[in-house]
Amino acid sequence: MANSFAVDEDRDAHLSGKKPPPPAVLALRHAVLILISLTTLAPFIWMVLTSFKPLAEVEQLNPIPSVWHPENYAEVFKQVPFAHYYFNSVFIAAWVTFLQVFTSCLAAFAFARLRWPGRDGVFRLYLATLMIPGVVMLIPNYAEMVQLHLFNSYIGLIIPASFTAFGTFMLRQFMLTIPRALDEAAAIDGASPWVVFWDVIMPLARAGVITLAIFSFMGNYGSFLWPLIMIKSEYLRTLPVGMLFFDSVYGRQTNLIMAASVMNILPLIILFVSTQKYLVKGIQLGAVKG
Amino acid sequence: MSSVKLEQVYKRYGNVTAVKDLSLEIRDREFMVLVGPSGCGKTTALRMIAGLEEITEGRVRIGEKVVNDIEPRDRDIAMVFQNYALYPHMSVYENMAFGLKLRKMSKAEIEKRVGEAAAQLGITEYLKRKPRELSGGQRQRVALGRAIVREPQVFLMDEPLSNLDAKLRVQTRAELIKLHRRLGITTIYVTHDQVEAMTMGDRMAVMKDGVLQQCDTPMEVYHHPANIFVAGFIGTPSMNFVKAVVADSLDGDLIIDAGSFHFDILESEKKALAEWKGKNVVLGIRPADIYDKNLRNPVDAGPRNTLTAFVDVVEPMGDLCTAYLKIGDVDIVAMLDGATGAKSGEKLQVVVDVSRSHLFDPETEKAIY
Ligand SMILES: Nc1ncnc2c1ncn2[C@@H]1O[C@H](COP(=O)(O)OP(=O)(O)OP(=O)(O)O)[C@@H](O)[C@H]1O
Ligand SMILES: [Mg+2]
Numbered sequence: 001m002a003n004s005f006a007v008d009e010d011r012d013a014h015l016s017g018k019k020p021p022p023p024a025v026l027a028l029r030h031a032v033l034i035l036i037s038l039t040t041l042a043p044f045i046w047m048v049l050t051s052f053k054p055l056a057e058v059e060q061l062n063p064i065p066s067v068w069h070p071e072n073y074a075e076v077f078k079q080v081p082f083a084h085y086y087f088n089s090v091f092i093a094a095w096v097t098f099l100q101v102f103t104s105c106l107a108a109f110a111f112a113r114l115r116w117p118g119r120d121g122v123f124r125l126y127l128a129t130l131m132i133p134g135v136v137m138l139i140p141n142y143a144e145m146v147q148l149h150l151f152n153s154y155i156g157l158i159i160p161a162s163f164t165a166f167g168t169f170m171l172r173q174f175m176l177t178i179p180r181a182l183d184e185a186a187a188i189d190g191a192s193p194w195v196v197f198w199d200v201i202m203p204l205a206r207a208g209v210i211t212l213a214i215f216s217f218m219g220n221y222g223s224f225l226w227p228l229i230m231i232k233s234e235y236l237r238t239l240p241v242g243m244l245f246f247d248s249v250y251g252r253q254t255n256l257i258m259a260a261s262v263m264n265i266l267p268l269i270i271l272f273v274s275t276q277k278y279l280v281k282g283i284q285l286g287a288v289k290g
Numbered sequence: 291m292s293s294v295k296l297e298q299v300y301k302r303y304g305n306v307t308a309v310k311d312l313s314l315e316i317r318d319r320e321f322m323v324l325v326g327p328s329g330c331g332k333t334t335a336l337r338m339i340a341g342l343e344e345i346t347e348g349r350v351r352i353g354e355k356v357v358n359d360i361e362p363r364d365r366d367i368a369m370v371f372q373n374y375a376l377y378p379h380m381s382v383y384e385n386m387a388f389g390l391k392l393r394k395m396s397k398a399e400i401e402k403r404v405g406e407a408a409a410q411l412g413i414t415e416y417l418k419r420k421p422r423e424l425s426g427g428q429r430q431r432v433a434l435g436r437a438i439v440r441e442p443q444v445f446l447m448d449e450p451l452s453n454l455d456a457k458l459r460v461q462t463r464a465e466l467i468k469l470h471r472r473l474g475i476t477t478i479y480v481t482h483d484q485v486e487a488m489t490m491g492d493r494m495a496v497m498k499d500g501v502l503q504q505c506d507t508p509m510e511v512y513h514h515p516a517n518i519f520v521a522g523f524i525g526t527p528s529m530n531f532v533k534a535v536v537a538d539s540l541d542g543d544l545i546i547d548a549g550s551f552h553f554d555i556l557e558s559e560k561k562a563l564a565e566w567k568g569k570n571v572v573l574g575i576r577p578a579d580i581y582d583k584n585l586r587n588p589v590d591a592g593p594r595n596t597l598t599a600f601v602d603v604v605e606p607m608g609d610l611c612t613a614y615l616k617i618g619d620v621d622i623v624a625m626l627d628g629a630t631g632a633k634s635g636e637k638l639q640v641v642v643d644v645s646r647s648h649l650f651d652p653e654t655e656k657a658i659y
Pocket of ligand 1: 303306307308326327328329330331332333334335482
């Protein structure tokens with residue numbers, strides 16, 4: 001097992017190569033795929049085009065602006081402290097991501113590699129929290145943060161989001177695929193559990209950790225409900241919350257909202273494109289080996 | 291360097307007793323082989339010595355110290371795993387240096403030790419590679435190197451050769467023996483391969499179902515097996531076992547009556563066997579102690595060690611020839627000289643070396659002689 005670990009995946013992929021299906025099937029398959037891609041892409045394209053329109057044309061069916069208005073983007077920065085929202089969103093999402101990955105790694109290691117009484121029971125309990133819809137937790141979390149005097153603060157925005165049963169589960173499954181003999185070899189070599197975690201398991205779980213980090217960032221960057229109820233002050237507003245106020249303060253400026261939206265999702269698109277390789281790998285590992 | 295002592299050690303997993311009342315002393319600098327069929331508890335015993343498995347009952351000592359409650363990292367042992375367990379993300383050098391770094395050794399000393407071990411094992415040119423870029427044999431040597439550089443009190447090895455092809459296995463076997471001679475580190479070596487046990491061990495401990503059957507030098511175990519299991523397990527082809535009764539012959543001599551043939555009792559044991567008269571025994575004859583009467587043999591043909599056999603199948607192998615014989619209704623395997631005239635379907639007179647025959651008690655399965 002140890003020698004095939006993390007070695008033969010690529011080879012297997014080639015070995016399992018089958019004959020291509022007949023052209024008609026292939027064409028149909030592609031037609032369906034293209035159709036789905038278009039329906040997914042259309043709103044994005046519409047959003048980008050609208051962001052260049054003057055306000056008067058926003059409601060028109062013709063998606064192409066008669067005159068292009070790139071200054072819409074500058075206008076966004078003028079009307080609201082958009083750069084600050086940007087900073088808040090990235091700052092909070094980065095902290096949440098870091099903490100989620102950190103806590104998930106430690107917890108996953110404890111669940112996957114250490115032996116302690118009640119381990120599997122605790123794990124099942126933690127996993128069961130996945131069943132609880134996030135919305136249900138809003139009020140209790142809110143009450144807790146108010147009690148702790150963390151309402152309307154960065155810490156209050158970050159801490160409740162820093163633990164993830166899903167991430168723990170994902171990393172645990174990932175770590176379970178690492179041969180136990182490696183921990184044992186390290187233990188005999190003189191490693192404490194902490195060294196095993198840091199020098200053996202973490203480097204080998206890297207693909208899983210990166211995948212989780214990307215998921216975490218994407219999930220939290222766009223988070224809306226929790227910041228909405230936690231934020232009172234303008235200086236704490238994140239992009240999604242900030243854009244909401246856009247709408248009410250200056251009347252409905254759909255073209256500006258679209259420009260803000262484009263800028264909002266830009267980091268996500270960049271992140272996704274640059275890390276696509278890891279994402280696919282991480283998801284596959286989870287599906288095949290988990 | 292140090293001795294290892296197991297004192298009435300038990301390992302239970304729920305209802306399963308993997309190791310039962312195991313007492314064994316491995317002397318300082320000794321090469322001890324734990325051998326037995328699959329599932330007999332060899333690995334479990336080794337892992338308890340390593341500290342990877344808790345000891346349910348009994349004591350394990352390394353040197354004079356009881357190590358039951360000591361972490362693996364503080365036992366000063368090194369282990370070679372069956373699948374090598376090399377760290378996939380580290381280079382060969384880092385794999386070998388890992389344990390030394392954790393022991394806070396100076397960089398210069400680490401480089402020196404790893405360099406020396408790598409040179410000894412002929413893996414210097416692979417030091418920068420990752421384990422996945424090595425062949426099985428090379429990985430095996432890296433695993434060995436990782437153990438050697440530590441200069442531990444005790445080496446533990448769990449079937450380290452089982453993933454190598456036959457030729458490499460024989461070669462590495464010899465290298466391991468040489469290495470042990472040079473380093474003189476107490477070694478406990480687990481294998482299910484009796485050839486490895488015979489050729490490598492200063493002593494071997496034969497286990498079955500978690501119970502130690504016999505622990506002695508390979509020659510002693512081969513020539514004086516303690517019971518039917520050991521007699522059958524060590525040696526290929528396996529010893530022949532024949533159900534028989536101790537009886538008086540017509541001339542008043544004490545003999546073994548196997549139904550289809552009569553067989554001599556070892557002269558030196560006759561007195562002691564008087565009390566066995568009329569009782570069931572199991573006669574054990576090794577295939578290599580059966581000779582073709584028509585060739586020149588080291589044993590003389592007598593009335594009760596010369597048997598007439600029907601030849602079922604012959605498998606010539608050059609120097610030697612395996613012959614599957616039938617003597618009456620008893621199946622016997624013989625390793626004859628390659629020059630034998632035995633032909634399948636014909637009769638053959640064979641001579642048996644009585645001095646090397648064995649007798650077992652069928653109830654306790656223990657050796658009578
Ligand atoms: N973790 C465990 N839980 C339950 N039973 C176990 C466990 N580990 C080993 N056993 C049992 O203990 C017995 C001895 O196992 P062990 O691995 O020591 O055998 P072995 O002699 O090394 O065999 P092999 O030659 O196949 O490696 C087996 O019956 C096995 O099923
Ligand atoms: Mg084993």
